[in-house]
Amino acid sequence: MSDKYFNPIDNPFNNSLITWYSSAKRDLPWRNTKDPYKIWLSEIILQQTRIEQGMPYYNRFVEHYPTVHDLANANQQEVLKLWEGLGYYSRARNLHATAQYVSQELDGQFPNSYAGLVKLKGIGPYTAAAIASFSFDEPVPVIDGNVFRFVSRYFGIKEDIADAKNRKHFEKVLNEVISKENPSDFNxxxxxxxxxxxxxxxxxxxxxxxxxxxxxxxxxxxxxxxVKSKKVKVKDQSIYYTVYEHAGNTIMKQRTESIWNGLFEFHSVVNDKPIDHETLLPQVPLSNTGEIKEIVGPVKHLLSHRRLWVHFIHIELEKPEDLKQLSKELGLTIYSWEEVLTLPRPKVIVNHLQRAVF
Ligand code: SF4
Structure with a gap:
């Protein structure tokens, strides 16, 4: 790297970047505000999501919850329902928990510095830097995947970006070139x-x-x-959902485990490897008395550390008692299909139910 990039009087990197941004920037709703609540919402929604996909979610959240107090007062199921389809549901839960903290403990005022923001649940260095610079003009650099790539190429930084300890090399360079006058546009x-x-x-x-x-x-x-060396180890898993039905009703339960925590799903059999039907069906309650209408799958569904192969077994039950008994035995609740539409569900189930005809 050459010192030419870091001349504090004539900072060519900074000047070129801000000039470029002023003519190329897209007009996005969260760019026309200094409100830390709206900036925070947009940043959490847009992590791992393209702008086109995230925009309707942002608009819906702002419409339903115009202030941090409104989000804090919502119930979690409502928030998860609004988040449905975005994945990474722990972000929605953290969003809700942090809104409650800011609303109740901080009187609705977000901390006005990077150091204060980064202490909040679900707000890491990237989001804290984004809010601190966009809302409060604090010159602290944001570093996301796009920034790593551009900075690594432009300055010739060859440290492995998958290794968290190398972040400091990027921070050091960016701290030297970030605009102190306009850190928001710079970032x-x-x-x-x-x-x-x-x-x-x-x-x-x-x-x-x-x-x-x-x-x-x-x-x-x-x-x-x-340079990015570390590969995430992806584990395969097969899930067999049983979609029981009787007279327009089905049974589902709310998950309490880490992935999809808080979302609703059908009764399932889960295995690391695929299971053939002869082995599977004896594990599915009432598969011999109900009518198996169809078996769909596998539907591939990717999570950050897992590759899921999801199957749906549709079983129509003859008697209403069967559904009641199953719900009791399996710890599931009976819902009508209309009610199911109002529950937050994993995307793979939403997609399947949109295709299925009952
Ligand atoms: S790699 Fe190409 S696009 Fe990226 S900063 Fe260099 S010249 Fe520009």
């Missing part, structure tokens, strides 16, 4: 640049305002940077 600009110009595959180097001083471009190393 929004750097994320936007990584997302739209310095993209993972085929970065737009020919239209890039940083081309003449970019390390990766000069060395033709765009595809080697950033």
């Amino acid at each position: 929004q600009g750097i994320m936007e640049f990584g997302a739209t110009v310095c993209t993972p595959a085929n970065p737009s180097c020919n239209e890039c305002v940083f081309q003449s001083t970019c390390y990766a471009f000069a060395k033709n190393e765009q595809s080697n940077l950033p």
Whole structure:
């Protein structure tokens, strides 16, 4: 790296970035506010989600809960229902818990510094930096995947970004170049640049305002940077849901385990490996007396550490007592299909029920 990037009087990186951002920035609702509540909402929703996909969720949350007090006073099931389809449901639970903390303990006022924000539940270094700089103009750099990539290529940083301790190298560089006058536009600009110009595959180097001083471009190393070694170990799991039905009713239960905690699902048999029907059906209560209408699957569903292979066994029960007895034995609750639509459910179940005809 050369000192030319860090000249404090003429900071070419900072100047080019803010000039670029002022002409390229997209008009998004959370960019027209300094309200830390709305900025926080947008950042939590947009983690791991594309802007186009996250926008309707953001609009729905702001409409239902215009202030942090409104979100705090909602019940958790309602919040999970609004979050349905976004995945990473622990974020929705943390969102709700933090809203209650800010509403009740802090009188609705978010801490106005990075140090205060990062102590809140579900707010990590990235989100704290985003809120501190966008809302309170604190010059603290945001570092997300887009920023890692762009900064690694431009400055030629070859430390492994999968290793958390290397974050400090990126922070050091960004702390030197971040605009002290306009950290909000600097941070929004750097994320936007990584997302739209310095993209993972085929970065737009020919239209890039940083081309003449970019390390990766000069060395033709765009595809080697950033260095990211660690691969997440993904575990396969097969889930067999039984969708019992009688006269427009079914049975479901609310999960209390880590993944999908708080969401509703059908009775299930879970195994690390696929199970053939001869072995599976004896484990499914009433599969011999009810009528098996269809068996659907496997439907592949990816989570961050798991690859799920989901099956649905539809069983129509003859007698209402059967549904009542099953609900008692299995600890599930009887719901009509109309009620099921109001429950927060994992996306794989939502998708399946949209396709299924009852
Ligand atoms: S020249 Fe290419 S690799 Fe370098 S910052 Fe621009 S888009 Fe990224």
